[in-house]
Amino acid sequence: MYLYVCFFFLKKKKKKKRSAHIIHHLVRSKHRQISLHKDSQVGETSLECYNCGIRNIFLLGFVPATSESIVVLLCREQCLRIPNLKEMEWDADAWQPLIRDRQLLDWIVKIPSPEEVLKARSVTAEQMMKLEELWKKNSKAKLEDLQAPINVEEEVKVVRIMYKDAQDFQSVYLPLIMLEADYDKKMKESQAQDGISLRWDYNLSKKRVIHFALPRGRMDIELRIVPGDELRMVYPGDMVRKRWEATGVVSHIDDLNSEITLLLREHSLVDAPTDVTTGYRMEFVWKSTSFDRMQKAMKTLIVDEYSVTAYLYHLLMGHEVVPQRIECGNILFCYYYSFFFFLYVLIYLFLNLSQIAAVRHCLQQPLSLIQGPPGTGKTVTSATIVYHLAKQGQGQVLVAAPSNIAVDHLTMTIHLTGLKVVRVCAKSREAVNSPVDFLSLHNLVIQVAELENSELWKWHQLKMKMGELSEKDSKTYRRLIEQTEIKLLQSADVICCTCVGAGDRRLRDFRFKQVLIDESTQATEPECLIPIVRGAKQVVLVGDHCQLGPVIMCKKAANAGLQRSLFERLILINIRPIRLQVQYRMHPCLSVFSSNSFYEGSLQNGVTKEDRTCEALKEFWPNPEMPMFFYCSVGREEFASSGTSYLNRVEAQNVEKMVTKVLKAGLKPSQIGIITPYEGQRQYIVNYMLRNGTLKSSMYEMIEVASVDAFQGREKDYIILSCVRSNNHQGIGFLNDPRRLNVALTRAKFGIVIIGNPSVLSRQILWHNLLNHFKQNGLLVEGTLENLKQSMMALSRPRKYYSKSLQLMRVMPRTYGAPIPGQAIDLTSHGVQGYGNRNEFSGMYYGGAGAAAVPLAYNTLATNSGGNAPQSQLGTLSESGASLHSYTASMASGGIRPPG
Secondary structure, X not given: OEEOOOOOEOOOOOOOOOOOHHHHHHHHHOOOOEEXXXXXXXXXXXXXXXXXXXXXXXXXXXXXXXXXXXXXXXXOOOHHHOXXXXXXXXXXXXXXXXXXXXXXXXXXXXXXXXXXXXXXXXXXXXXXXXXXXXHHHOOOOOHHHHHOOOOHXXXXXXXXXXXXXXXXXXXXXXXXXXXXXXXXXXXXXXXXXXXXXXXXXXXXXXXXXXXXXXXXXXXXXXXXXXXXXXXXXEEOOOOOOOOEEEEEEEEEEEXXXXXXXXXXXXXXXXXXXXXXXXXXXXXXXXXXXXXXXHHHHHHHHHHOOOOEOHHHHHHHOOOOOOOEEEOOOOOOOOHHHOHHHHHHHHHHHOOOHHHHHHHHHHHHOOEEEXXXXXXXXXXXXXXXXXXXXXXXXXXXXXXXXXXXXXXXXXXXXXXXXXOOEEEOOOHHHOOOOOOOHHHEHHHHHHHHHHHHOOHHHHHHHHHHHHXXXXXHHHHHHHXXXXXXXXXXXXXXXXXXXXXXXXXXXXXXXXXXXXXXXXXXXXXXXXXXXXHHOOOEOEEEEEEOOOOOOOOOOOHHXXXXXXXXXXXXXXXXXXOOOEEOOEEOOOOHHHHHHHHHHXXXXXXXXXXXXXXXXXXXXXXXXXXXXXXXXXXXXXXXXEEOOOOOOEEOHHHHHHHHHHHHHHHHOOOOHHHEEEEOOOHHHHHHHHHHHHHHOOOOHHHHHXXXXXXXXXXXXXXXXXXXXXXXXXXXXXXXXXXHOHHHHHHHHOOEEEEEEEEEOHHHHOOOHHHHHHHHHHHHXXXXXXXXXXXOEEOOOOXXXXXXXXXXXXXXXXXXXXXXXXXXXXXXXXXXXXXXXXXXXXXXXXXXXXXXXXXXXXXXOHHHOOOOOOOOOOHHHOEEXXXXXXXXXXXXXXXXXXXXXXOO
């Protein structure tokens, strides 16, 4: 068999459990077209759709013709739905993909005989992976090249939990950041798209925009476009027009028809070919801003001895230090600071005991960790902490988070406390709509200018009228904007931005003694450093290491530890977080499994089943007292068009049936969320509901279908989870991640339905436990939605969770000290102290390996504010932040921070 583009010739090898080398190569090289060898059963021919001619092997399948002994190749996306298919006597329902269990069907590429296998050269899957990496650099590489010695310069250091100093820290993380930056750049450059058709338009602000959609079948490849991305549109020119290119910012994406709106920069509009709508090329504009700021933050930590206090410096390096406490006066929650905040607390917040303990602890400690399980009020607790920090008179409080969504959400909550909040967003995102636009710096500048009728307002009106200012006038305009920005920032109580945004030049002259980072477990360590090194003396990290962590695209960097957050590492060095323990989101029965599996059963319910019961759907559930069930579906998985994602057509059909039924029962589309771990399935579900749903299309359009990652930090009344994976030997991929499962299970408020293949999913121990949980409650069901009955499907025996090579490694209990559920930790190398048989974790008592963790009454915590050390042993850190104290630093010379 020949592969287009690379022209490699590959033969099928008999494999029982692994992907065939042919498919492995197609996926890794992103090739999608094949041609059969002349010695094959059908001769030398290209595989393509009979109707439209598409050659993407991942889209092709066959249907048998009922009157003849032949098969017809048709693509899944369009031609499987043509109306005259039945007239041709082709059975569309019998369509099957050409790839099954990651192998081409035997009648396309036959399995070699035993004699041929003996003559062939054996190539392992590991060798194929290494060879694929070599082919990216050298297309003529051979197996023999795998034996070449490894270049020492290509090796990277693995992250540790302790570092000698900031230079040692930088020596480990700088190469990892460079790896991720190089990978990100190459990926963006490889995602250029030709043959783009577009239409020209104006937005509501009378600015020039263009609308375009990517070619069919390209949206589910590793191409990810989000609002705020900067793109370049190029017209190559023709006989009449010269070459033209323009850059712009993505301001909107219509998920329904995958249409992208690009707001063009004004200087790009000169000689724009507005009468031409076809033949354009789209390119990503790669920017190194985030990576540059991470590097700068690490350098600042080395050279600037005032970037953080000495105490925080040694903690960040993993050194042992004498615990300190901040004396901040009376912190008995003086809500009289603001009458509006007092009302807000009474009506909306009303902190529970665990939240009060977390606030008290954070106000008294230089470094605090708050673990917020799903629905436990992390945002409310964070806003309360920020309020009290701001009232201490230490200057502006810097609030950061890895994502813009998290920053916007926290910004709004802090604003409701009555504090003066300014949201600083990147210049590239100023055109993107946000719920906190009225608090954004770029909007506040114009509002203040208009209110004061200042010189800036006159220049702004002139710019809006003329469209563009001269170079001299532009300098004056920018100078006036900068002056107003500084005034607004100086008058603010709280400044909110992303972690990367904390390195913005507009904040370069500001020092922030108090820093809070929300969703810190989703940020890498260097990313967290950016806001911290702005002069921090008091840092609060909020997150949950039992939910999803940072997204790292480069596998080499991820495997070296770049995907581990600062929050997790601090736990490993025995800095104990305070856990919020009352959840206000889920129906009590929905929180049971997550609480027992990830949080030692410590979660309490702040809502009752009466609060989370919908009368209209009582007949929908097998047991109305427990609004959840697992629906058994045995449809097989298929490759999506990219070859890197999956879909399951039978599960998509079941999703549509359930959505239609609950909509008919009276639910609003906005109450329903559909979650799936695969982009291919997400797109297929969206298209299938619009195409086959019996209700109005507008009803299905308003239903959000998204990935597990996109739903983190959010909630819906009802969730339908499509698991997708259903195969004989290939495993369950993304679903293996316990943190991803935890997020998926905890998004619903009123009820959840999981659709999947129990016999496949139960091979993994955590899924096996979940399925047993449903089965024991009579909620593992099958049949029609009108007549659900308990399924008798046998669960598979779960495979060993750890391989034999890990027998010497112990699994830490899933208490506060465990980085993630089920992660194997070598305690001797990590140096975690106090393991077992003591009051090891704040708010918990742990009795050693195998024992249960029992929550302590929070009034016992009040005397010790989290219990880092007995009160008499705590040092004192004055409000002004004394520069140096006595430390016991295990790896730092002299026990104090070395000078810059």
